[in-house]
Amino acid sequence: MNKLAVFSIVGLLLIPIGYSLAFATNWDVTIPSGAADPTNAEKRFFYSPWELTAEVNDKVQWGNADTAAHTVTSGKNATSDGIFDSSLISPGKSFSYTFTQAGTFDYFCAVHPWMIGTVNVKGVEEMKVLHNVGSDAGDGKTTFDVEYSLNKVLASAKVDQKEKAVTFTMAGVGNDGDKFVVKLPKSLLAGPLLVWVDNQQITDFEQTDDGGINTLTIPLTAKSETVTVVGTNVVPEFGPIAVLILAVAIIATVTISGKITIPKF
Numbered sequence: 001m002n003k004l005a006v007f008s009i010v011g012l013l014l015i016p017i018g019y020s021l022a023f024a025t026n027w028d029v030t031i032p033s034g035a036a037d038p039t040n041a042e043k044r045f046f047y048s049p050w051e052l053t054a055e056v057n058d059k060v061q062w063g064n065a066d067t068a069a070h071t072v073t074s075g076k077n078a079t080s081d082g083i084f085d086s087s088l089i090s091p092g093k094s095f096s097y098t099f100t101q102a103g104t105f106d107y108f109c110a111v112h113p114w115m116i117g118t119v120n121v122k123g124v125e126e127m128k129v130l131h132n133v134g135s136d137a138g139d140g141k142t143t144f145d146v147e148y149s150l151n152k153v154l155a156s157a158k159v160d161q162k163e164k165a166v167t168f169t170m171a172g173v174g175n176d177g178d179k180f181v182v183k184l185p186k187s188l189l190a191g192p193l194l195v196w197v198d199n200q201q202i203t204d205f206e207q208t209d210d211g212g213i214n215t216l217t218i219p220l221t222a223k224s225e226t227v228t229v230v231g232t233n234v235v236p237e238f239g240p241i242a243v244l245i246l247a248v249a250i251i252a253t254v255t256i257s258g259k260i261t262i263p264k265f
C-alpha cells in the first residue's frame with residue numbers, strides 16, 4: 001500500500017471523530033517587526049490582526065517577529081484584568097492561550113501600552129433533543145424529536161391542535177439576551193410561523209427554512225418562561241400519513257390525467 005492510500009484511509013477514519021468532537025481552531029497573531037515604534041500605532045501596526053473573532057475552545061498564538069520583547073496582557077487601558085498574561089515574549093518566541101469562555105477579551109502590551117488588541121469569542125450552540133413532542137396530540141403515536149439549544153431547562157413542549165400551536169415551557173435561570181434556537185419539523189408545525197414569548201407576540205425572531213425543518217432563533221429575557229409558536233398546520237391533522245395519502249392521491253391524479261392528455265402522433 002502506498003503512502004497516499006494510507007493517508008486517505010487514516011483521513012477517512014478521522015472524519016467521524018472530527019465531527020463528533022467540536023472543532024477547535026488555532027489562530028495566529030503576529031507581532032511584526034517595528035511594532036514597538038509608537039509612530040506605527042495609528043496604523044495599528046502592532047498585533048496582526050489586532051482584532052479577531054474565534055469560538056469557545058479556540059487557541060490563539062501570538063508570535064513575536066519583532067526585534068523588541070513584547071507582552072500579551074489581558075485588560076484595558078493598560079490595566080491587567082488577570083485573565084491571561086504572557087509576560088515578556090522575546091523576539092522569535094510565542095505565547096498561546098485557549099479561550100474556554102465566550103466574551104470580548106481586550107489585551108495590550110505592558111511595555112508599549114499603545115499596542116492593543118481584541119479577541120471576540122463566540123459561544124458554540126450545543127443542540128439538545130426533546131423527545132416525543134406531539135404525544136399529547138392526535139393519535140399520540142405520531143411524535144417528533146425536536147432539536148433545540150437553550151441556556152435553561154426545557155421542561156415541556158405542549159401541542160395544541162385547536163390553536164395550531166406548540167408551547168415550550170422553560171425552567172431555571174437565564175440571562176437577558178439569551179436565545180432559544182429550535183428546529184421545528186414542518187410535519188409537526190407548518191409555517192408561516194408566529195411567535196409569542198410569555199403571551200406577548202414578538203417579531204424580532206429569526207426564521208430559516210431548511211427543507212423539512214424551520215429553525216427559529218428567539219430572543220429571550222432572563223425572566224422568559226414560555227414560548228408559543230403558532231403555525232398553520234399541526235400534527236397529526238396534516239401529519240406524515242396524511243401527506244403520504246395526499247401525495248399518492250396527487251400522483252394517481254397526475255397519472256390518470258396524463259393518460260388522457262398524452263397526445264398521439
Ligand SMILES: [Cu+2]
Pocket residue numbers: 035036069070071109110111112115
Ligand atoms: Cu510591546
